[in-house]
Amino acid sequence: MSTIRIQPLTAKAFAPYGEVLDTAGAPDKLINQGLCGRYHDRATLEFAEAGTAGISLFKAELRALPYRLDLMERHPLGSQAFLPMSMDAFLVIVAPDLAGTPGTPVAFRTDAGQGINFHRNTWHGVLTPLSGPGLFAVIDRIGAGENLQEHWFEHPYTIIA
Numbered sequence: 001m002s003t004i005r006i007q008p009l010t011a012k013a014f015a016p017y018g019e020v021l022d023t024a025g026a027p028d029k030l031i032n033q034g035l036c037g038r039y040h041d042r043a044t045l046e047f048a049e050a051g052t053a054g055i056s057l058f059k060a061e062l063r064a065l066p067y068r069l070d071l072m073e074r075h076p077l078g079s080q081a082f083l084p085m086s087m088d089a090f091l092v093i094v095a096p097d098l099a100g101t102p103g104t105p106v107a108f109r110t111d112a113g114q115g116i117n118f119h120r121n122t123w124h125g126v127l128t129p130l131s132g133p134g135l136f137a138v139i140d141r142i143g144a145g146e147n148l149q150e151h152w153f154e155h156p157y158t159i160i161a
Contacts, residue, residue, distance in 0.1 A: 002104075003158045004069070009092060009108040009116070017094040017106075017122045019043050021083065021115035043117035043139070046079040051143025057085075060127035060134040069093060070156035072102045072123045074149050078141025082127060083115035085135040092116055093125030093159065102151050107159045123151065 007013065011020045019042065027037025045053050072095060084090060089110045095102035102123035109130070110116070117139075118124050127136060141147060 001156055001158050003160055004105055004107050006065075006091065006107045006109045006159060006161055009110045009114055013106075014092075014094075014108060014116065016096070017124070018079070018116055018118040021081065021117055022111070022113055043081050044079065044119075045081075045117075045139065046120045047141045047143075048077045048120060049143070049145055051078060051141040051145070053139060054142035056138045056140070058127055058134075058136045058138050060129050060136065062132050062134075063091065063128045063130060065130070065159065065161050067091065067128065067159040068156050069105060069125060069159055070153050072105065072125055072151050072153075074121055074123045075118070075140065075147045076121045076149060077143075077145050077147040079117055079120045080124075080138065080140040081115060081117040083137040083139070084110075084129075085137060087112040088129060088131035088134065089114075090134060091125070091128035091130055091159065093128070094118070095123040097121070097123060105157055
């Protein structure tokens with residue numbers, strides 16, 4: 001079994017797979033009498049076919065390290081954003097596409113308050129909270145068509161801190 005070490009989530013390292021959603025830097029503008037910073041338009045929602053953006057809530061079970069990675073998935077018809085509804089970190093696993101299957105995975109640990117948006121057709125792991133059960137707002141494509149592909153690894157990976 002191959003081992004993958006978790007790295008911090010940064011916009012530069014994650015750019016091939018999607019966008020980091022956070023409040024880094026100054027807000028784009030202040031609203032609500034100057035008491036609220038708006039960090040505007042942080043994710044590119046992308047849909048390949050007719051459909052609409054939907055917001056769903058996901059409850060994900062706590063996972064532990066070392067984590068056994070045996071499944072990755074992707075969504076060929078739309079991007080997918082994971083926004084934690086707590087200030088807890090979670091594990092994000094992605095992989096490049098190699099002729100229709102995931103290449104070697106890369107693992108990131110978010111900082112408190114970070115979310116992510118996967119580009120359309122990006123191989124990724126499942127929601128993986130590390131600090132207790134996780135509640136996430138998920139923004140993705142709602143509509144007809146096959147928008148889920150799964151890949152089960154013959155030889156799973158072990159993800160370590």
